[in-house]
Amino acid sequence: MFKHWKQGLASAIAMATLAVPLTANAELTDGKVKIGVLSDMSGVYKTLEGPGAVVAAKMAIEDFGGSVLGKPVEVISADHQNKPDIGASTAREWIDAKEVDMITGLDNSSVGLAVQGLANDKKTITLNTGAGTTALTEEQCTPYGIHYVYDTHALPVGTATAMVKNGGKSWFFITADYAFGHSLRDNTGAVVKSLGGEVVGNVNAPLSTNDFSSYLLQAQSSGADVIGLANAGQDTVNAIKQANQFRIVQSGQKLAGMLVFITDVHSMGLDIAQGLQFTTAFVWNQNEETLEWSKRFYERHGAMPTMVQAGVYSAVTNYLKAVKETGTDDSDTVRAKLGEMTLNDMFVKNGSILPNGSMLHDMYLVEVKKPSESESEWDLLRVVSKIPAEEAYIPLSESKCRLVN
CATH class of the missing domain: 3.40.50.2300 (Response regulator)
Known part of the structure; x- marks a missing residue:
């Protein structure tokens, strides 16, 4: 190949x-x-x-x-x-x-x-x-x-697949309202549907949103198994911290950070981020x-x-x-x-x-460690599984690029 x-x-x-x-x-x-x-x-x-x-x-x-x-x-x-x-x-x-x-x-x-x-x-x-x-x-x-x-195809291949297979059949998205967020939401939704799940709702949030309360309340009231965060950086950190304040996970719903970085985990702390799974291309240790x-x-x-x-x-x-x-x-x-x-x-x-x-x-599905598992300030992640390159990315046979077909 x-x-x-x-x-x-x-x-x-x-x-x-x-x-x-x-x-x-x-x-x-x-x-x-x-x-x-x-x-x-x-x-x-x-x-x-x-x-x-x-x-x-x-x-x-x-x-x-x-x-x-x-x-x-x-x-x-x-x-x-x-x-x-x-x-x-x-x-x-x-x-x-x-x-x-x-x-x-x-x-x-x-x-x-x-x-x-x-x-x-x-x-x-x-x-x-x-x-x-x-x-x-x-x-x-x-x-x-x-x-x-x-890319926004490789990310949900690991994260969404794992969550759907573990019972997260219905999803509600909070989406960064520009090209990246829309692409990530659409690609994640496609993975969810291909595995027999469904997307029950979506709300768009402007870039650099400080207050996610109204978006989180909509997601909570949807009753979805999983709230997918199709955003990144400080927007993801703010959304997860505020979801913790609303006790969304404690109430039975799951959060899926579709693009999470180690700096985000470090900012949130293990008490809040522990157990969060996401897909990455690199793990420092x-x-x-x-x-x-x-x-x-x-x-x-x-x-x-x-x-x-x-x-x-x-x-x-x-x-x-x-x-x-x-x-x-x-x-x-x-x-x-x-x-x-x-x-x-x-x-x-x-x-x-x-x-x-x-x-x-290759990409990697990782999980945030519990505080008791971490041995140093930046020892935050464990690798759950490797996602082979040919599974992570869009096959050339399906590409819409004019240089290929």
Whole structure:
């Protein structure tokens, strides 16, 4: 299966772009490689990606030796403020005036889609590590857009499947009212229905909502077995904390955090979050390799890495590998090389980038530990099961991406 996907990559890129042949004697267009980290540096997603993504990108560059092809690698960053127009205008300035070669981060689906579309017009690679919507690799896929860490199809495959099989047949959603939340709700609902469950209701909540009481009361009165939180970051933290105040779980309903980060669990505390199951791409203390890198990250950032921040490190590392192996920063050439590579580092094992831009890799269903089980401040999760890559992501045979079919 993997072999056929990789074989199809070169032809898909060739059809969509004017591919430049790999040339050992090619050079960097401006004598350096410049990487832009465009993230939420001040808002609801600041903790899950934000400044930590810049730390991760700089670590990747340093670990790579600080240069590629004998030329320096630079990183710049900016705050997109969760506004697509600001994200797109920043990306335009970076590409046109500052000669940025690759953009990563993009932890907001509306921003991610806007920037990916603009970058495609300018033939610039984006390695989106923070947004969730499957539109990035489906309806709005581009030859230069890569979706790297997770998507709203991979998340419910683990979490919703486990909850439905454990009796959570009826669901009510509290949804972040923009592209990401809608995509996560719809994909989760599809999983629930495929397993014989039903969706009994939904309510949309604006981004950066502080008071979830009215939404939680609607969910509680629905009588649903499971209240699905199709949101992220501080919105998820606020919703779970307030659900605890309403004693929703104690009354018999279950909460499903459809996108939860370790920083969210740390913020809530184990007394509130214990027993919560969710799907992630990275666990900081899963093995010696993740542990060593995460401790170095902690020394710089003061918090253990989220899957998104770890993904930035991996994305930057593999982008630089592709530049080194091809001898150029030409986007067509580098994108083709990325599609040929098998990705192996502390974040991903045997990963591959498909013709639609999806980075195929295993995911993990985890559960928050009880306070008595935790051995340190950040020892918060245990792995319940591994979700194989081919189960987590949309099969190419079902893809709506124009580069595939």
